Amino acid sequence: MKKTILSVLTVAFLSSFALFGxxxxxxxxxxxAKNSKYDEFAGVMKSNLEREGKYKLTIVNSAGSAANVRNLNTGDIQMALAQNDVSSDAYHAVGAFKGGFPLHDFAAVASIYTESCHVVVRADSSIYKMTDLVGKKVSIGELHSGSEQNAKQILNAYDVIGYQxxxxxxxxxxxxxxLINGSVDAMFFTGGVRMPVLVQLSKQVPIRLIPIDEEQIKKVMDNYKFYTKMVIPAGSYVGQNEPVTTLGIKTLLVASRTMDPEDVEEITENLFKNANSFTPxxxxxxxxxxENAVEGVSIPFHRGAARYYHSKNIKVKTD
Structure with missing residues (x-):
């Protein structure tokens, strides 16, 4: 009986080591979601890691940033992408996470790129400015997504709230x-410029991007420190002939604190060794x-990532 118990404990230990050591x-x-910039990034990272034969990356599609930080804290996933603002709110239990426990079981690995807030309508729509959304059917993003949080904050800056x-x-x-069949009038997407899903949409039906006005950009940036002013360049999507002013949010690569620091250090090294593979x-x-990877990150860094940065003479904050 003792041998059986010992065997079970040994197997459990080895299984745990295989996952995190x-x-x-x-x-x-x-x-x-599939066809998102997050999904695209993960595909490149998967190829880079698996080419070395040490790590197997399983991509888990979710509602986005808020779902990812929650899944990291429950142990359902080990790494993820998440918006900088959502990560901070979760870590400090504010904003959409107010009233809950602070989620401290995840940490930063690197800042990756800046996402842009897209407000999309059909080109034949009567919507030309944000206030035209009043009385319309608007997709604000999946529940518990960064898009949803950004949409609410932008609409609030226009005093467009609730029943409006x-x-x-x-x-x-x-x-x-x-949007294609006319059941919604507009949609908010927060993601990297040239989002695959929007590129594909713009090939199917003519679309128009709605700009955010300077007054509201300033108002949002004054209220929420994580935003930056962005411009979606002309030609980013089919038929988009003019640049569009909007807001941006940094995307972070984050990891569970249960991950072995040596693994996270090696994965961080792999990220920078293959940095050019992400450029397209x-x-x-x-x-x-x-330089970009450690700038403006709102939560502490994972000890493994910190080891890598220390080897490059860069100091970062850890808990």
Missing amino acids: CGDSEIKFGTA VQSLNYNYDEATKN ILPGGDVISL
Whole structure:
């Protein structure tokens, strides 16, 4: 009987070591919907890691940032992408996470690129400015997504709240299908410029991007420190002939604190060693670099990532 118990404990220990220690480790990686920029990034990272034969990356599609940080804290995934603002809110139990316990079981690995807030309508729509959304059916993003949080904050800056729009929590696929058939009038997407789902949509039906006005950009940036002013360049999507002013949010690569620091250090090294492989999918002007990776990150860094940065003479905050 004692031998049986000992065997069971040994197997459990070895299984745990296989997941979080060195060796041929499986890493469950949280992204967003399929055809999202998160999903695209994870695909490149998966190829880079698995080419070395040490780590197996399993991509887990989710509602996005808020779902990812929650899944990291429950142990359902080990790494993910998440918006900087959502990560901070979760870590400090404010904003959408107010009233709950602070989620401290995840940490930063690197800042990757800046996402842009897209407000999309059909080109034949009567909507030309944000205030035209009043009385319309608007997809604000999937429940517990960064898009949803950004949409609410932007609409609030225009004093467009509650009953003034019919807010719908559609995922990317649902939102685009309903925009095409006219069941929704507009949709909010937060993601890297040239989002695959929007590129595909713009090839199916003419679309227009709605700009955010300077007054509201300033208002949002004054209220929420994580935003930056962004411009979606002309030609980012089919038929988009003019640049569009909007707001941006940094995207972070984050990891569970239960991950072995040695594994996270090696994965961080792999990220920068293969930085150029991400360039084709990053928004124009964004690059993965040591300088950009540690700038403006709102939560502490994982000890493994900190080890890598220390080897490059860069100091970062850890808990």
